[in-house]
Amino acid sequence: MAVAHTPLPGRIEIAHERRLPLATAHIARFEIAEACERVMLETEVFRLDMSLTPRPAAVRARYRDHWTAHRFEPIGGVYLLPPGQALQVRCVPSVTTSLVCQLRAEQISEQVGEEIEWSDRQRAQTLTGGSPQVRPLLRRLLAELREPGLAHEAMIELVTAQLALEVGRFAAQGANTAAAGGLAPWRLRLIDERLAEGGGTPSLSELAGLCNMSVRQLVRAFRESRGCTIGEHIARGRAELAKTRLQGDESIKAIARALGFATPSSFTYAFRRATGLTPRAYRGSIGSARAD
Incomplete structure (x- = not known):
């Protein structure tokens, strides 16, 4: 095989x-x-x-x-x-x-x-x-x-x-x-490209305008396509971006600002909710793995 x-x-x-x-x-x-x-x-x-x-x-x-x-x-x-x-x-x-x-x-x-x-x-x-x-x-x-x-x-x-x-x-x-009631692939791609830009979190109105549909239609169709809410999807995406940045030398405060969080504490809360670890603990675990 x-x-x-x-x-x-x-x-x-x-x-x-x-x-x-x-x-x-x-x-x-x-x-x-x-x-x-x-x-x-x-x-x-x-x-x-x-x-x-x-x-x-x-x-x-x-x-x-x-x-x-x-x-x-x-x-x-x-x-x-x-x-x-x-x-x-x-x-x-x-x-x-x-x-x-x-x-x-x-x-x-x-x-x-x-x-x-x-x-x-x-x-x-x-x-x-x-x-x-x-x-x-x-x-x-x-x-x-x-x-x-x-x-x-x-x-x-x-x-x-x-x-x-x-x-x-x-x-x-x-x-x-397939795709019954969900978003067309081109709309999902537009949303993912917008989220990949970083910076502030886009509003539902912005994403709905990007897809040329109402907020209600967007919310319902996105859940049908991805099996989660837009907020959950954004949280996962930002957590993955944060993991990549935490492998470098940027301060946690700088990473929080770059990802659009108002304060380092709000970034810490969101990261721990998504991963089970604080940003500092995650960075420490990477260092331990490298040392081993």
């Missing part, structure tokens, strides 16, 4: 691997030695990853060819990586264990029966597993890998076939509901 991942600084150990006609499943232990960014790109499979240990809160990802440079979103306990979708992941030093199931894309495409088109909202949903039916099936698969029971191979084949069906159903939503 072909992959095109950039190298991971650390070590990966594989256990309980099973190769089946429709899928490959294994338990993987990831030892990441240092903070890094890597691109994950599957070419022939849908990759499902269920973390068996807490996934670090600082891990973020963006679809490189579809999202703007500052749009990194959290990865949930389960994520789905479709084939042909380059996922840029920000990793942190950690030791984690995951159940990884790779489902053959050819089989799922046959189930869907037409070319799969991914909406922006679907891409965001993949970072939390896509279909809610996926997690219980992965748990059943995990139990069979760890403690094989009667008709073990047959059970694993049955579970992976169900996983393929659920992933296929989720993928098929793109053909039926």
Whole structure:
């Protein structure tokens, strides 16, 4: 099953691997030695990853060819990586264990029966597993890998076939509901470009004018497209910009001013709400990682 991942600084150990006609499943232990960014790109499979240990809160990802440079979103306990979708992941030093199931894309495409088109909202949903039916099936698969029971191979084949069906159903939503009620790609691009300029936070009226629509229409359509409010999206984007600046030598006061915060304390509050750390603590954690 072909992959095109950039190298991971650390070590990966594989256990309980099973190769089946429709899928490959294994338990993987990831030892990441240092903070890094890597691109994950599957070419022939849908990759499902269920973390068996807490996934670090600082891990973020963006679809490189579809999202703007500052749009990194959290990865949930389960994520789905479709084939042909380059996922840029920000990793942190950690030791984690995951159940990884790779489902053959050819089989799922046959189930869907037409070319799969991914909406922006679907891409965001993949970072939390896509279909809610996926997690219980992965748990059943995990139990069979760890403690094989009667008709073990047959059970694993049955579970992976169900996983393929659920992933296929989720993928098929793109053909039926992509962008339904949401913002057109060009409007999302205009909003992201305006937010990437930095400076003061744009008002809803400004963004609505930019998109040539009413504030009410903008708010409703943006949530439909991105699965969050404009305020939540802005907070995430500014937190990512702040992380980049905190890696340099700028003072926290200067960073707060550059990002449009009225005071350093309001910047600290917003950053801690988005990341769980104060700007000073985040800068300290980067220094510790570098020193190690």
